[in-house]
Amino acid sequence: MTAAPLLDVQNLEKSYSIGRSGLFSKRSLKVLHDVSFSVAPGEVLGLVGESGSGKSTIGRAILRLIDSQSDVMRFGGQDLNSISPARMRILRKEMQIIFQDPYASLDPRKTIRAVLSEALDAHGLHQGAARGPRLIELVTLVGLDPSFLDRRPHEFSGGQRQRIGIARALAVEPSFIVCDEAVSALDVSIQAQVLNLLADLRAKTGVSLLFISHDLSVVRYISDRVMVLYLGRVMEVGPADRVHFSPKHPYTAALVSAEPSLHRENRRIRLTGEIPSPLALPSGCIFRSRCPYAQPACAETVPPLQTVGDQHQSACLRTDIL
Amino acid sequence: MMSARNFPKRMFLPSVLLAALIIIPFSAPLITAEDPIKIAVRYRLAAPDLQHWLGRDEFGRDRLARVLHGGQVSLTVAFVATTIACIIGTFFGLIGAYFRGPSEFITSRLSDIVLCFPPILLALLVVTLFGPGAGTLVAVLSVLYFPTFARITFSEALRVTSLDFVEASRALGTPSRRIVLGTILPNIAGPLSVQYSLTAAAAITIESGLSFLGLGVVPPAPSWGQMIRGARQFMNQDPLGIMIPCAALVLTIYAINFFCDRLRDTLDPKGASGSGMDEVSKPLALADAPAIKDPDVVAVINKLRLETARFGTSAAVIEDVSLTLRANQCTALVGESGSGKSLSSLALMGLLPGAIRQASGTLQLRRKTGEVVDLGFLDARTLEDIRGNDIAMIFQEPMTSLNPIHKISDQMIEAIQAHRPMSKSDARAHAVQLLKRVGMNDAEQRIDSYPDQMSGGMRQRVMIGMALSCEPRLLIADEPTTALDVTIQAEIIQLLQTLRQDQGTGLSLLFISHNLGVVADIADRVAVMYSGQIVEEGPADQILRDPHHPYTRALIESMPSSHEGLHSAGGDRLPAISGTPPLPSARPSGCTFRDRCPIAVHACAEIRPALYPSADGGRAVRCLRAPEAPAGLMNHQTEAA
Ligand SMILES: Nc1ncnc2c1ncn2[C@@H]1O[C@H](COP(=O)(O)OP(=O)(O)OP(=O)(O)O)[C@@H](O)[C@H]1O
Numbered sequence: 012m013t014a015a016p017l018l019d020v021q022n023l024e025k026s027y028s029i030g031r032s033g034l035f036s037k038r039s040l041k042v043l044h045d046v047s048f049s050v051a052p053g054e055v056l057g058l059v060g061e062s063g064s065g066k067s068t069i070g071r072a073i074l075r076l077i078d079s080q081s082d083v084m085r086f087g088g089q090d091l092n093s094i095s096p097a098r099m100r101i102l103r104k105e106m107q108i109i110f111q112d113p114y115a116s117l118d119p120r121k122t123i124r125a126v127l128s129e130a131l132d133a134h135g136l137h138q139g140a141a142r143g144p145r146l147i148e149l150v151t152l153v154g155l156d157p158s159f160l161d162r163r164p165h166e167f168s169g170g171q172r173q174r175i176g177i178a179r180a181l182a183v184e185p186s187f188i189v190c191d192e193a194v195s196a197l198d199v200s201i202q203a204q205v206l207n208l209l210a211d212l213r214a215k216t217g218v219s220l221l222f223i224s225h226d227l228s229v230v231r232y233i234s235d236r237v238m239v240l241y242l243g244r245v246m247e248v249g250p251a252d253r254v255h256f257s258p259k260h261p262y263t264a265a266l267v268s269a270e271p272s273l274h275r276e277n278r279r280i281r282l283t284g285e286i287p288s289p290l291a292l293p294s295g296c297i298f299r300s301r302c303p304y305a306q307p308a309c310a311e312t313v314p315p316l317q318t319v320g321d322q323h324q325s326a327c328l329r330t331d332i333l
Numbered sequence: 334m335m336s337a338r339n340f341p342k343r344m345f346l347p348s349v350l351l352a353a354l355i356i357i358p359f360s361a362p363l364i365t366a367e368d369p370i371k372i373a374v375r376y377r378l379a380a381p382d383l384q385h386w387l388g389r390d391e392f393g394r395d396r397l398a399r400v401l402h403g404g405q406v407s408l409t410v411a412f413v414a415t416t417i418a419c420i421i422g423t424f425f426g427l428i429g430a431y432f433r434g435p436s437e438f439i440t441s442r443l444s445d446i447v448l449c450f451p452p453i454l455l456a457l458l459v460v461t462l463f464g465p466g467a468g469t470l471v472a473v474l475s476v477l478y479f480p481t482f483a484r485i486t487f488s489e490a491l492r493v494t495s496l497d498f499v500e501a502s503r504a505l506g507t508p509s510r511r512i513v514l515g516t517i518l519p520n521i522a523g524p525l526s527v528q529y530s531l532t533a534a535a536a537i538t539i540e541s542g543l544s545f546l547g548l549g550v551v552p553p554a555p556s557w558g559q560m561i562r563g564a565r566q567f568m569n570q571d572p573l574g575i576m577i578p579c580a581a582l583v584l585t586i587y588a589i590n591f592f593c594d595r596l597r598d599t600l601d602p603k604g605a606s607g608s609g610m611d612e613v614s615k616p617l618a619l620a621d622a623p624a625i626k627d628p629d630v631v632a633v634i635n636k637l638r639l640e641t642a643r644f645g646t647s648a649a650v651i652e653d654v655s656l657t658l659r660a661n662q663c664t665a666l667v668g669e670s671g672s673g674k675s676l677s678s679l680a681l682m683g684l685l686p687g688a689i690r691q692a693s694g695t696l697q698l699r700r701k702t703g704e705v706v707d708l709g710f711l712d713a714r715t716l717e718d719i720r721g722n723d724i725a726m727i728f729q730e731p732m733t734s735l736n737p738i739h740k741i742s743d744q745m746i747e748a749i750q751a752h753r754p755m756s757k758s759d760a761r762a763h764a765v766q767l768l769k770r771v772g773m774n775d776a777e778q779r780i781d782s783y784p785d786q787m788s789g790g791m792r793q794r795v796m797i798g799m800a801l802s803c804e805p806r807l808l809i810a811d812e813p814t815t816a817l818d819v820t821i822q823a824e825i826i827q828l829l830q831t832l833r834q835d836q837g838t839g840l841s842l843l844f845i846s847h848n849l850g851v852v853a854d855i856a857d858r859v860a861v862m863y864s865g866q867i868v869e870e871g872p873a874d875q876i877l878r879d880p881h882h883p884y885t886r887a888l889i890e891s892m893p894s895s896h897e898g899l900h901s902a903g904g905d906r907l908p909a910i911s912g913t914p915p916l917p918s919a920r921p922s923g924c925t926f927r928d929r930c931p932i933a934v935h936a937c938a939e940i941r942p943a944l945y946p947s948a949d950g951g952r953a954v955r956c957l958r959a960p961e962a963p964a965g966l967m968n969h970q971t972e973a974a
Pocket residue numbers: 641650668669670671672673674675676677686688689847917
């Protein structure tokens with residue numbers, strides 16, 4: 012990544028306050044610890060991890076849909092930490108999101124025309140006579156029939172709704188899209204169609220993606236680089252094939268081996284124990300309560316991300332094992 | 334929401350009734366020319382005659398005119414007050430929910446304070462301070478009712494705001510005002526309109542009450558409360574006088590409540606299909622069930638056909654499904670969403686939803702006693718007994734099957750005692766045993782926790798433990814790992830494998846999944862479903878290694894994990910099949926897969942393929958072009974168009 016990154020995030024942290032322990036003091040729950048990454052123009056960065064690892068929180072923090080703290084958060088040369096709400100609203104044209112649940116992500120009361128028009132209106136795009144052709148262009152782009160424009164979401168299947176969600180994100184021609192489990196709710200045959208569509212769009216428009224998913228094979232296919240998250244910390248980041256086929260972190264290795272596959276022999280790394288509660292994280296390496304290679308030293312220091320190969324980093328003290 | 338096109342029939346009667354009750358008072362001049370306040374003491378308490386249909390009151394005023402004009406006043410006060418309350422309340426509720434923070438605090442605290450006052454007391458207080466009159470009444474009622482609207486709006490808006498489509502609007506940069514008015518408000522209109530009607534009815538009652546006490550509408554202006562107040566003194570001489578305003582009051586409130594009830598049912602998606610959501614449709618009693626000789630066979634579904642139960646447009650959701658489940662075997666039912674996996678398994682439990690009915694086919698089970706029963710010939714009690722004793726089921730999301738307000742221990746003990754008479758302490762000991770068997774550490778302590786204190790994986794273990802409590806012969810698992818993380822999923826699959834091996838009686842497992850990888854891990858046999866039919870069936874390794882049906886092939890091919898060499902950046906695309914599965918009501922003629930099939934030929938449109946067995950009988954395929962299909966089927970074959 013020699014080119015200037017499109018998105019640069021350093022030391023992103025996020026805490027939620029939960030309940031009250033005393034009368035005035037709120038307890039807080041830290042769900043992201045010191046997450047740093049960058050996305051180059053045209054790059055697809057995959058984000059994998061189990062539920063509660065903070066994948067969606069990262070996506071929403073970048074889009075400023077939730078508050079967060081970070082040392083650096085720059086997008087296309089603009090500092091998102093100091094940006095005014097008015098400028099942020101304009102910048103939203105460049106950053107979009109596609110959601111997981113094709114049923115919850117469309118307003119049941121709006122026709123597809125209204126959904127897509129809202130996107131265009133928000134940024135004053137394609138007003139007047141240019142509107143009609145643009146809407147047709149958009150639905151065609153995602154492989155739907157223009158006659159669908161005046162229907163409401165309940166008339167569509169999950170796969171078709173997901174395409175509408177994609178069309179909404181593309182309407183404003185963004186340079187960056189967060190795909191939050193965008194294909195997870197789809198059946199395999201439909202999932203393949205939507206993945207191909209995203210791959211085509213990427214080739215055609217050069218859009219960058221932050222592709223969030225818990226499905227490692229999907230992430231490997233679509234992403235250039237993959238970042239593995241566990242309980243809000245980055246465990247490993249590197250080129251997609253490298254992370255998938257020769258993982259350097261014990262957690263990544265366990266994830267890959269736990270993935271059910273038709274084709275691979277089952278050489279499972281069995282993890283024992285449950286994912287710890289975010290309220291009672293282990294000291295040192297947070298993965299140590301389930302790590303088959305844990306040593307006493309792992310309880311003492313939080314392992315830093317170390318370079319283990321070209322563009323490949325892993326946060327494990329024991330570089331000798333994998 | 335309800336355009337004229339889909340105005341539901343059930344709303345017709347209440348709407349007409351309500352409209353009539355509102356229109357009639359306001360068309361008073363068309364009905365009677367009498368003046369409601371003109372006094373004619375000479376005719377006091379006169380009986381009804383042709384001029385004065387309802388007679389005259391204690392001041393000789395025409396009662397019909399009074400009840401109609403009184404209705405105008407009562408209804409105007411009630412609806413104006415309700416509308417004001419609704420607008421103010423909705424405004425506060427929306428602001429509180431969308432912007433949270435301090436506005437949320439103000440909204441909820443303000444409403445709390447008002448809600449603390451008993452309504453009548455507050456009304457009395459204000460009226461005493463400001464003097465009676467319609468204006469004061471409207472003000473009092475608005476203040477009384479706006480907090481309820483604020484609350485409902487607040488909680489509903491909070492729910493809608495957390496939905497993805499609102500987030501999407503924010504991400505698009507749509508201004509807040511447009512999001513609140515254009516997206517959130519229409520989506521909470523349903524509950525608000527129900528509340529509106531309820532409040533209007535309550536406002537009419539309070540208005541009448543206050544007028545009755547002399548604190549409402551000022552005489553001589555008529556209002557129903559006024560009329561009751563006046564007629565009360567002459568109740569004995571002239572009962573009609575008090576009956577007329579009371580009847581008007583009761584009728585109006587009844588009409589509004591009737592309207593509310595129907596409105597609520599119509600807007601509630603769960604109530605939409607009318608009565609009978611929890612209804613179970615009974616299995617069909619047919620005498621042609623095949624005899625089961627093999628003692629290993631635990632259950633047989635034979636030529637099952639399920640249809641939607643609605644009259645007129647009945648479509649087959651399941652067509653010609655046959656399945657044999659054996660002891661010590663795991664049969665996987667795979668297929669995409671809506672293909673009919675769940676319905677097939679529910680049929681076997683005798684738990685088909687009321688909207689679905691069994692049109693033909695038989696369902697047989699071998700009970701623990703060895704006796705084979707046909708579900709169609711059993712009464713509801715025996716079916717109940719079979720579920721839980723001979724068959725058990727686990728579901729995708731264990732949280733929905735566990736009661737969040739009871740401890741795990743209580744729920745397990747209850748489940749155990751339901752099927753086996755034993756003391757509470759024995760049942761508890763048994764429950765602990767079960768939890769240990771499903772791999773829960775510190776089972777003795779953790780049994781006393783509540784479901785939400787456990788992780789998803791642990792809850793699924795609890796469900797499996799409960800399912801095993803009666804040592805069933807058949808365990809149906811409907812997507813049991815879909816909601817779990819991969820590492821936890823691997824553990825649960827492992828657990829099911831072990832349990833299968835050490836269950837003495839030879840457990841038969843029907844495993845429903847859309848994930849072929851998981852199926853490859855656990856299944857001995859696989860049945861692939863597409864659009865309500867089994868399209869391929871046979872030993873798992875054969876089917877998954879060498880699928881003969883084009884749909885099975887397409888499923889395997891479209892999984893990214895089947896293509897470890899492909900990468901999107903290199904220009905590679907996944908081999909996807911186009912299109913989507915047809916709806917049950919719109920299946921094509923011939924083969925149901927032909928619209929999407931890459932190797933379809935003309936014959937596929939004409940012949941509906943049967944499930945053709947292979948020569949050795951080990952597997953079967955529903956495809957005209959499969960090696961198993963009989964020769965000569967396609968003698969008029971011409972290559973695909
Ligand atoms: N209560 C019902 N009323 C009407 N149709 C129904 C009902 N339940 C299911 N169906 C229809 O029956 C068909 C099969 O549904 P089923 O739930 O068995 O699918 P499934 O394979 O389990 O799907 P999923 O993977 O989404 O759980 C679908 O077309 C569905 O729309």
